[in-house]
Amino acid sequence: MYKTVFSYVGKYKKQAILTPITIMGEVAMEVLIPYVMANIIDKGVNKGDVGYVAKMGGVMVCMAIVSLFFGAIAGRFSAVAAVGFAKNLRGAMFRKVQEFSFSNVDKFSTASLTTRLTTDVTNLQNAFMMFIRMAFRAPIMLIFALIMAIRMNGKLSIVFLCVIPLIIIGAALILSNAHPRFKAMLAKYDDMNAKVQENLIGIRTVKAFVREDYEKKKFNDNTEAVRKAQVHAEKLVILSMPLMQMFMYITIISIVWFGSHMIVGGTMELGDLTSFITYVGQILMSLMMLSFLFMMFIISRASLQRIYEVLIEKPEIVSPASSEKEVADGSVSFRNVSFSYFKDMSNLALEKINVDIKSGETIGIIGGTGSSKTSLVQLIPRLYDATDGEVLVGGRNVKEYDLDALRNNVAMVLQKNVLFSGTIKENLKWGNPDATDDEIISACKSACAHDFIMNFPDGYETDLGQGGVNVSGGQKQRICIARALLKKPKIIILDDSTSAVDTATDSSIRTAFRENLADTTTFIIAQRISSVQDADRIIVMDDGKITDIGTHEELLITSAIYREVYESQQKGADE
Numbered sequence: 001m002y003k004t005v006f007s008y009v010g011k012y013k014k015q016a017i018l019t020p021i022t023i024m025g026e027v028a029m030e031v032l033i034p035y036v037m038a039n040i041i042d043k044g045v046n047k048g049d050v051g052y053v054a055k056m057g058g059v060m061v062c063m064a065i066v067s068l069f070f071g072a073i074a075g076r077f078s079a080v081a082a083v084g085f086a087k088n089l090r091g092a093m094f095r096k097v098q099e100f101s102f103s104n105v106d107k108f109s110t111a112s113l114t115t116r117l118t119t120d121v122t123n124l125q126n127a128f129m130m131f132i133r134m135a136f137r138a139p140i141m142l143i144f145a146l147i148m149a150i151r152m153n154g155k156l157s158i159v160f161l162c163v164i165p166l167i168i169i170g171a172a173l174i175l176s177n178a179h180p181r182f183k184a185m186l187a188k189y190d191d192m193n194a195k196v197q198e199n200l201i202g203i204r205t206v207k208a209f210v211r212e213d214y215e216k217k218k219f220n221d222n223t224e225a226v227r228k229a230q231v232h233a234e235k236l237v238i239l240s241m242p243l244m245q246m247f248m249y250i251t252i253i254s255i256v257w258f259g260s261h262m263i264v265g266g267t268m269e270l271g272d273l274t275s276f277i278t279y280v281g282q283i284l285m286s287l288m289m290l291s292f293l294f295m296m297f298i299i300s301r302a303s304l305q306r307i308y309e310v311l312i313e314k315p316e317i318v319s320p321a322s323s324e325k326e327v328a329d330g331s332v333s334f335r336n337v338s339f340s341y342f343k344d345m346s347n348l349a350l351e352k353i354n355v356d357i358k359s360g361e362t363i364g365i366i367g368g369t370g371s372s373k374t375s376l377v378q379l380i381p382r383l384y385d386a387t388d389g390e391v392l393v394g395g396r397n398v399k400e401y402d403l404d405a406l407r408n409n410v411a412m413v414l415q416k417n418v419l420f421s422g423t424i425k426e427n428l429k430w431g432n433p434d435a436t437d438d439e440i441i442s443a444c445k446s447a448c449a450h451d452f453i454m455n456f457p458d459g460y461e462t463d464l465g466q467g468g469v470n471v472s473g474g475q476k477q478r479i480c481i482a483r484a485l486l487k488k489p490k491i492i493i494l495d496d497s498t499s500a501v502d503t504a505t506d507s508s509i510r511t512a513f514r515e516n517l518a519d520t521t522t523f524i525i526a527q528r529i530s531s532v533q534d535a536d537r538i539i540v541m542d543d544g545k546i547t548d549i550g551t552h553e554e555l556l557i558t559s560a561i562y563r564e565v566y567e568s569q570q571k572g573a574d575e
Ligand SMILES: Nc1ncnc2c1ncn2[C@@H]1O[C@H](COP(=O)(O)OP(=O)(O)OP(=O)(O)O)[C@@H](O)[C@H]1O
Pocket: 106, 341, 349, 367, 368, 369, 370, 371, 372, 373, 374, 375, 376, 415, 496
């Protein structure tokens, strides 16, 4: 786990290594300064040698400057290394997420992925910076200061032997309980981010339903949960501070006690005791740093694990090794296809689907909501894989195709489609980056989008705003259809893509499709019979199964469901 994640330090390794090296310079100075100090007091002050005091004072100032210099560049190196590491890590995670298939995203949830890419990386970045600054500094300082103290007065150093083990036991006890608490805290972060995300994406709906107060309350609950979890986790860790301080004062008091006895007894000089106390400070300081490091480690380990999970996630759907790049034609076959979102044959969204569709056919699909119409068609561009049976496109199993090639030939206008910020033209070019203006206009004419686009003052250069907020629902749908058409696909799937378009425009889109896209296999999922009635064949779906297939006229006779839907819609129209 550590190896995988920390390999993303990458080209910032140089700074990461230079940090502890420069810090060693800083530590060396810090450790030597009290030694010089002791000399000044014992040899200079006590003997009244002003010259000596001035000389050694100068040396001390120089050492302080050198120490400051090393400290400053170490700070810079560690910051550069940690920020670079975070950038690399985020980049790697983002690239990984782009490879995810829908089921991978379902598994993590978008909110959790957001937390992992933001908060978790920040946690790890901070821990990494602390680590390269302190992981060497603390033990080196501890060892040097211990050596100097023992050299100065071995007897007095016995105090450390008693205190250090106590400190280690205390810290270990506190921190071993903290890890699960931090994990729980991050899960609460996920919930909070989910709430924010949902609210911001649906802000218009929230306002339309005057749900602001309810949303505020829910968000309040989420932040309260984060607060509680965080307090619960941190209050353990915070305990280590007073504990350390207590040990620090106990140590200093005992050293002053024993030290003053030694001075009175003539076995120690005053200067030595002053310096000894400075070393005590350094030793306890480095122990404190070590326990702080340990704490960072605990906090960041939960984050590290969550980052690692994203990095090692296997994209569910990938191109096979020797993949087919060409899709022969637009024929589609379902052979005994069953599908479950949970890979569970007892919880099926689609059950034993068998149907053969010729290239160039227009297929209507009708069925109640939740009857698995979307589930059926999304198997064609391999947005999900069939759980059982096989789906064939152009006579080959979809799993044999190169994913990009398959998806370029199977254009799907999703039910919940999105436009991105940018101009209309930029959005259309998602379908085909090399499309000429003529191609763009012709696709927009087929999708009945050209006229309304030209009515905007900026035409095709109109800026859409984030998520395409500047166009109406029906206009958005038509831009999405045009975007799919620009791919010049062999198969085009319209999943309820004209639901927000008036019947007259809907009908002219279908006429344009018949005239311009005669060779393209077209799937039209719709709620309105009028949208599918002139299709070559219509599939009637109910509860994950195909109940009937046929033309409009045939189905009126053979399919009870179809007849019922038709009659209810006719009645509505007649009235
Ligand atoms: N990502 C998903 N994870 C789990 N279950 C899902 C998922 N998407 C859809 N389902 C379930 O699968 C079933 C079929 O859904 P599907 O979206 O295919 O219906 P549909 O016929 O397209 O409905 P609609 O007309 O409302 O679009 C539903 O019961 C739904 O709850």
